[in-house]
Amino acid sequence: TNERPINFGAGPSALPETVLEEACKGLINFQGTGIGVAEISHRSKEFTSLVASLESNIRTQLDVPPTHKIIFTQGGGTGQFSAVVLNMLARHRLLHPDLSDEQRVMDYVITGSWSKKAEIEAKRLGGASVHIVVDASTKSKDSKSFDAIPAHEDFDFSADPALIYYCENETVDGVQFSNDEQSSASFPFHLLPAGGLWPLVADYSSSFMSRKIPRIADHAVIFAGAQKNIGPAGLTILIVRQDCIVDVDAAAKLGAIPVPITMSYKINADAGSLYNTPSTLSIYIAGLVLERSKQLGGVVYFESLNGRKAQKVYAALREGETKGAYRSKVKEGSGSWMNVVFDVLGDNAESRFLAGAEALGMMALKGHRSVGGIRISLYNAITEEQTDRIVAYLKDFATQNT
Ligand code: PMP
Numbered sequence: 232t233n234e235r236p237i238n239f240g241a242g243p244s245a246l247p248e249t250v251l252e253e254a255c256k257g258l259i260n261f262q263g264t265g266i267g268v269a270e271i272s273h274r275s276k277e278f279t280s281l282v283a284s285l286e287s288n289i290r291t292q293l294d295v296p297p298t299h300k301i302i303f304t305q306g307g308g309t310g311q312f313s314a315v316v317l318n319m320l321a322r323h324r325l326l327h328p329d330l331s332d333e334q335r336v337m338d339y340v341i342t343g344s345w346s347k348k349a350e351i352e353a354k355r356l357g358g359a360s361v362h363i364v365v366d367a368s369t370k371s372k373d374s375k376s377f378d379a380i381p382a383h384e385d386f387d388f389s390a391d392p393a394l395i396y397y398c399e400n401e402t403v404d405g406v407q408f409s410n411d412e413q414s415s416a417s418f419p420f421h422l423l424p425a426g427g428l429w430p431l432v433a434d435y436s437s438s439f440m441s442r443k444i445p446r447i448a449d450h451a452v453i454f455a456g457a458q459k460n461i462g463p464a465g466l467t468i469l470i471v472r473q474d475c476i477v478d479v480d481a482a483a484k485l486g487a488i489p490v491p492i493t494m495s496y497k498i499n500a501d502a503g504s505l506y507n508t509p510s511t512l513s514i515y516i517a518g519l520v521l522e523r524s525k526q527l528g529g530v531v532y533f534e535s536l537n538g539r540k541a542q543k544v545y546a547a548l549r550e551g552e553t554k555g556a557y558r559s560k561v562k563e564g565s566g567s568w569m570n571v572v573f574d575v576l577g578d579n580a581e582s583r584f585l586a587g588a589e590a591l592g593m594m595a596l597k598g599h600r601s602v603g604g605i606r607i608s609l610y611n612a613i614t615e616e617q618t619d620r621i622v623a624y625l626k627d628f629a630t631q632n633t
């Protein structure tokens with residue numbers, strides 16, 4: 232099936248072909264049961280062992296410490312915009328029952344449109360005031376776009392917030408925190424308020440399992456939808472430190488916002504992620520994807536592969552920039568490994584770029600409708616050979632169009 236086009240879409244996105252072929256079989260006959268995986272009980276021993284192996288693959292490959300639970304749920308990243316607020320406010324209420332809503336603070340780091348959306352949801356839910364740690368758009372060249380991770384000295388954390396929120400990879404804007412602690416675009420862990428056990432919440436929707444998570448043990452909650460790097464949409468993965476899995480009903484009695492039952496971390500954790508029917512098909516395919524990653528060398532393998540892929544694409548982009556063919560939307564050092572965003576310069580050049588790519592079997596390169604331009608998504612399923620094809624095209628197009 233070499234003729235399948237290369238899917239550079241931002242999500243849902245490409246999945247490994249061998250996994251798709253295996254999943255076709257599982258849809259008809261799952262592990263010799265004669266029943267398809269989408270038809271089998273989520274409480275059957277066959278299915279519960281899938282959940283266990285998916286969890287163990289995540290725990291092992293990311294070195295999730297024993298202080299943290301892995302929870303599978305639904306509702307996507309957007310569901311977590313609400314759930315993190317509700318669960319972390321409940322935790323803070325139990326710790327500090329006497330604070331007023333104005334005194335209770337939630338810290339938001341705004342580096343792109345996804346963290347902005349999360350902040351809007353936090354304000355909508357109420358229960359605490361929202362403090363903007365930094366808003367990268369105010370530092371950008373046009374004072375409104377998101378084109379870089381701000382300098383560390385621009386971050387202003389509160390003393391004892393209920394949560395500290397950031398988005399590790401901004402899928403739309405193509406801005407990502409560096410995984411190198413020495414880089415000025417790294418997350419400034421060293422500036423977090425004194426005291427440890429930080430209420431640090433990270434949206435890893437579009438970079439989960441693409442590389443190691445820096446300082447994973449220092450996070451309260453890490454969440455991600457499956458639909459970029461590891462599977463079909465429908466599955467949401469949470470890594471939650473145990474002190475953040477709290478009795479939300481006890482907190483509600485003290486005045487915290489009541490938490491819908493499917494959003495309660497404790498309800499889900501206590502039920503082993505099977506409180507209600509989970510996204511069984513998505514769990515199955517994510518399991519196949521991570522089993523394959525394990526065979527290849529785990530997330531460490533993908534970290535070096537993805538680093539090389541990004542390096543090649545950014546190099547071609549910079550070369551095209553000097554020729555006047557492209558303009559990167561992101562400053563050097565803050566560019567995402569997963570989503571490379573840029574403009575093609577010249578009259579009609581963007582549509583010619585897209586049409587030329589499609590003619591060569593490279594699809595889904597149009598940037599998000601809110602920012603336009605081109606977006607090349609380089610998730611785990613994109614191979615180095617496929618990356619070389621887009622790199623060659625970037626170079627050819629730049630040469631022919633300048
Ligand atoms: N956060 C990020 C970084 C995302 O890329 C997305 C989806 N593209 C979301 C949150 C929202 O996720 P969902 O569509 O699963 O609700």
